[in-house]
Amino acid sequence: MNLRSKILIGFGATLLLVVVVWVWAIYNLQQLGIASDAILRENYRSILAAENMIDTIERQDSASLLFLLGYHAEGLEQFRRNEAEFLQWLARAKDNITVEGEAAILEEIETEYLAFLTAFSQLRDRESAGGEEAAQTYYLEAVLPLFETVRDRSIALRELNQGAMVAASQRTQQIAGRAVWSTVGVGVIAVLLGLAFSFRLSRILVGPLHEMAAAADRIAEGDYDVELVVDSQDELADLAQRIMTMSYKLKTFHRLNVGQMIAEKRRSEAIIRSITDGVVVVDAEMKIVAVNPGAAHILRFGAHEAIGKHFFDVVENQHLYECMRMALTDERAPQLSDQEALLTLEEDEHVHYYHFDITPVKTESGRMLGVVLLLQDITKLKKLDQLKSEFVATASHELRTPLTGMAMSIGLLDESTQGKLTERESELLQAAQEDVARLRALVNDLLDLSKIESGRMEMEPEAITVDLLVTKALRPFHEQATQQNVALTAQIPDGLPSVQVDPTKIAWVLTNLIANALRYTDAGGEIRITADQAGERVAIAVTDTGAGIPLEYQSKIFDKFVQVKDKRAVGGSGLGLAISREIVNAHGGTIWVDSAPGEGSVFTFTVPAATDRPAEQSTGD
Template sequence: MVTVCALAVVSLHRLGQASQAILQENYRSILAAQNMIEAIERQDSATLLLLLGHNSEGQKQFQEYEVEFLKWLGRAHDNITIAGEGQLVKTIEAKYQDYLTAFSQLREWRLTPAPNLSTDYYRQTMQPQFQAVRERCIELRRLNQQIMEAASIRAESVSTRAIGSMLLTSTAAVGSGLAFSLLLSTFLVRPLREMSRASDRIAEGDYDVVLSIRSNDELGNLASKIVTMSRKLQEFHQLNVGKLMAEKQRSEAIISSIADGIIVVDAHSQIIAINPSAARIFHTSPQLAQGRSFVDVFDHQELYESITITAQTGETPYLSEEQSILSMSDDNPRQYYKFSITPVKTEDDQMLGVVLLLQNVTQLKELEQLKTQFVMTASHELRTPLTGISMSIELLMESAQEKLSPTQQELLKAAQEDVQRLRMLVNDLLDLGKIESGRMEMDVDAVSLGGLLEKAIALFSRQAQEKGVKLTSSLPENVPDVRADANKIIWVLTNLIANALRYTDTGGHIHLTLRRLGDYACVLVTDDGPGIPLDYQPRIFDKFVQVQTPRDVGGSGLGLAICKEIVKAHGGTIWVDSTPGNGSTFTFTLPVVAASAITRTYET
């Protein structure tokens, strides 16, 4: 019996030592790690306050929790008891110093002329450093928790061996010892397990932790600290959620206050936001549209396809000026909206959704129509008097030439040239107006585009030779015919070649290329002239646009606009590629006969 008692005493003593080791060796390290986590999270909140413009409040809070963090870091240094803990504490210290250095850099960024760069610096530098320090603190806490669990397991092992020894010695003694050991084991280990489970729940984001430990010893103190920690973390989490909700409401208010229509859809074309302006355009309400598929709410297939392509590719689709105009025929009078589609991505290029912007351009359309009508009317009214003036000048030059002095003859000749220039301008305006209104007669037939290029080159070969400009072409074999009005395409070619000659200096080179591009034939007119300034390129095909150069090359500013309308009437497109100082390449396409679907008839 004495042996049983001795064994029991020894076993219970070892069990008590194991439990004591759990409390003394790891409690302080866990507490230090948890307080460092809380301090670094408060410092991150202070950094966000600084970014939001609360400099004094953010800096003060950051410094307060810097002192708190360093205090608990020192305690962690003084309580290194397990393998690997020392190196981990050194890593925390080093990374925290990097974090403090980054904060100092962030404050300097806020004082620079470009404070917006501080936000990028926070996301790219400070936030990863904050996460690194926090993860090392969590790792320190987890390491000590694992040691606690290991000590708990050892305590259970000691208890089991004690029970085995007492069973072998005496059934009665073992029975009583077993009951006592189980009671003591339960009393000591159950709270530790409960605290361990609570710590795991906190680590997973569940802060609603309640512990039933009510003792006044270190175990009870640790339980109280864990509960307090969970409540503070829950308050901090709720604070962040509140900030996010406030930001969401602020964003919704901004979108609602914008006069232009805005629709935001996700990657699956589900509407996640729509402002009242966009809802009025499509005769719906934000409440009815939000959360539904775009195609279910808005009956506009082309617009839906453009949004779908953007959501799938992450790239803004190319739309011509006409394609980017949305006409709402249900409205009286008809309304026109210019729309743009923009993809929304994360920093790592992950697709989040698409933003559709709708701008009312009805007044601009009406002004453009009025301007076109005025130009057409004025051109018609000017044609007859200009013809009369031209005939009068010619008659005067023929009948009174001998009576006129050389100076008077030069004046009449200059007047005749000015009248001729005005007549050409009037004719260009009338032609452009007819094309824009669809009233120009076009003789569409299958024609050889290569033959048209050769004819256009022949018209300018002598002029190019006299100027000292090399005019060449590349015409591949087996290029299919195109369906076009030969005279109109000749007009386009001659205008492009004339422009190239006008801007190409002596010794320069103009090259015409013909290619097959899918269902289209592609014509390129390339020169090595001075090129087109970047600010002129987006509007080079607009009416009356002339590139300002040191030398006056003349022109009405209508040639390229007419080219654009003629090519568009044939179902093709025209564009320019130019680098200032390195020449320009004008390109236009025409559908080949096999793929052409031009069956329109233009009335006079």
């Protein structure tokens, strides 16, 4: 017998027991319904008729008294109306004779009531013939006794049916009690039988499944020598046989691949060891699983001793640890600036610089396995950059004096030759003035950049409102924006905290961004300066509707001497955005651009918000 048949038989037996209980309960409910219907059919209607006959005969007696008091019309009308109602209820009672003795009482009521009607007619005659006193005497002697007789027999009819109703109710309760106990008994028997079937079925099904689960656990732990015995010819036996077959194949596969896995592991370790840069691999719990000699030398720990230990227990560098943890938490490489991705270490009184990259490692399903830390020694590049900066600073400083002399000489020559030069000579002199001015601006930018990179540019931070910064930065451009037909606006929200910055340097950043926006925005366009709070920082953005920045330039737009190739990019040194980035970085902020060709650009930078310091307010100068 297969497993499906066993399950169907077990559940079929249980369902049959439920049907038996259901049929028995319906039968008992029907018996209760029959008993209740009998009460209503046999007694309630007769009781209702008796009650109404009592009410109507009493109202007729009241009508008789009303007639005696002289209200003949009212009394007669009330008497006849209740007479019709009494006869109606009497007829209903005669149609519902169900109790022994009920017919005799109804016959007496009918006889006495007809006599009562006759007496009332004679009462009217006596009142007409003998006057009011004779009518009252006849009422007391004839009408009243008949009224009392009819009323008493009606009460007797009601009590007879009430007694029968009580007896029927008691019988119904007995039936209900028997129904409850019999249903409970049948239900208990059904439950016991159902439990017996269920336990038997569960033993048939669950026993082999437990054995298979235990075998699967052993296989998962690497023990492939499992043996299953199922005493049946159903699907469970087939499943057990397949598990044993799978175990045998896994055992064979394991033997074949263990050697390959060991070889691959050794090959990976050899590759990591051969990399000259430092490499550290950690798992999802930040425990080191692989490290090469380069990383061990850079971070100063033993490669073999570090395996299996927590990263922070081996490398006590808070910034590096936070970046690694961020990569694990966010499941992506952290977005770090060049300065943030720089690791500075001192060794033998020498400073070494390392650029680090952190790369998450995931499975194909997206589950995090760990992260890889790559450390690249950029000490030589850093020193070359320092030498270059020093050379640029020296050269720029040496060029400043002769350029100043050239500018003064050309200026004096221009003044002394007013009206004496030909048009061609004047054009050449004007071109010389522009070239010298451009060279002086380039030299000044190079000197500023050199000072910032070397840390020699002094910062004088103070608390100042963003509104005042933006107002000062916008002031020189209003006339130019009007001439170019470009809308220049600022939207600074109320309640924005002050910022802790060097006002001159940050105003220079804003001025440079606004000048660039004006250069690349056509007539009818718009330039908008906005600000918003971002945690403990304030983000300031310059948005334009200009030409936008090509994608190939966006990643290097803040590098030195980079200019977008455009007919409007004339006269710039290519250092403005580089200097802006260095100034923002010196304030502990970040600058970036969001742009799409033909859709304008948004340059945004962040600066620290001031805390509990009085801010300089705008004076309207």
